[in-house]
Amino acid sequence: MTYLKGNTxxxxxxxxxxxxxxxxxxxxxxFVGSWxxxxxxxxxxxxxxxxxxxxxxxxNRMLVPVYVLAGFSVLFNVLAAPIVDGLVAGLFxxxxxxxxxxxSFVVCLTSSSSDLLEAFRWFIGPLRHLRVPVDDVAFTLSLxxxxxxxxxxxxxxxxxxxxxxxxxxxRSFRKRLRIMxxxxxxxxxxxxxxxxxxxxAMDARCYGVAPARTRLPKCGN
Numbered sequence: 001m002t003y004l005k006g007n008t009x010x011x012x013x014x015x016x017x018x019x020x021x022x023x024x025x026x027x028x029x030x031f032v033g034s035w036x037x038x039x040x041x042x043x044x045x046x047x048x049x050x051x052x053x054x055x056x057x058x059x060n061r062m063l064v065p066v067y068v069l070a071g072f073s074v075l076f077n078v079l080a081a082p083i084v085d086g087l088v089a090g091l092f093x094x095x096x097x098x099x100x101x102x103x104s105f106v107v108c109l110t111s112s113s114s115d116l117l118e119a120f121r122w123f124i125g126p127l128r129h130l131r132v133p134v135d136d137v138a139f140t141l142s143l144x145x146x147x148x149x150x151x152x153x154x155x156x157x158x159x160x161x162x163x164x165x166x167x168x169x170x171r172s173f174r175k176r177l178r179i180m181x182x183x184x185x186x187x188x189x190x191x192x193x194x195x196x197x198x199x200x201a202m203d204a205r206c207y208g209v210a211p212a213r214t215r216l217p218k219c220g221n
Contacts (some may be wrong), residue, residue: 003108004110010106012108015107019119019123020143025044026100026103029099030096037085044100045102045103048106054105057107061156063157064159067098070094070097071094073094073097074087075090077090077093090212117142121134124138151187157190158186162179162182
């Protein structure tokens with residue numbers, strides 16, 4: 001699932017505005033040094049999800065790989081510093097990771113691929129004067145954002161395959177960590193395979209042969 005159709009305020013909002021807000025959100029959250037301010041950022045994300053009418057279960061499932069990475073970050077911080085200080089720093093970093101990813105999911109799930117592509121093209125349009133391949137850069141950026149939700153899909157499919165093989169019956173914590181690491185490795189391999197298939201599809205459609213990309217204008221109501 002990469003786009004949820006809807007007629008909410010966030011769905012109707014211009015993709016350029018959503019990307020600009022996401023960029024501002026991403027920069028500002030790195031300057032947060034207080035849990036109260038972090039809570040305000042979390043409330044903002046939850047409010048955006050609610051306004052966009054995105055099922056919280058969907059967002060939660062998509063965040064599962066991020067939860068795992070956040071857990072590892074907490075563990076590493078605890079091992080690298082005094083337990084209390086490391087735990088606080090790790091939890092703060094984990095919260096930042098989850099909120100950033102959730103905010104990007106809101107943009108992905110409420111914006112179509114064509115809207116994202118046009119938005120990126122508009123942002124970097126002035127670089128045409130410097131002979132920068134604006135169309136190619138915009139297309140690459142839109143693909144990068146589109147691949148974010150695919151991480152959850154690939155991770156979920158790998159976990160389902162592991163469950164079918166009885167991975168959930170393992171009780172040892174060390175073995176569970178090993179199984180989780182194998183899941184991540186398989187997920188990244190599958191993502192690279194999808195990237196290769198995407199490249200083959202673009203090559204089969206002679207991407208890059210034409211001097212400029214064409215676009216289909218939206219029809220009026």
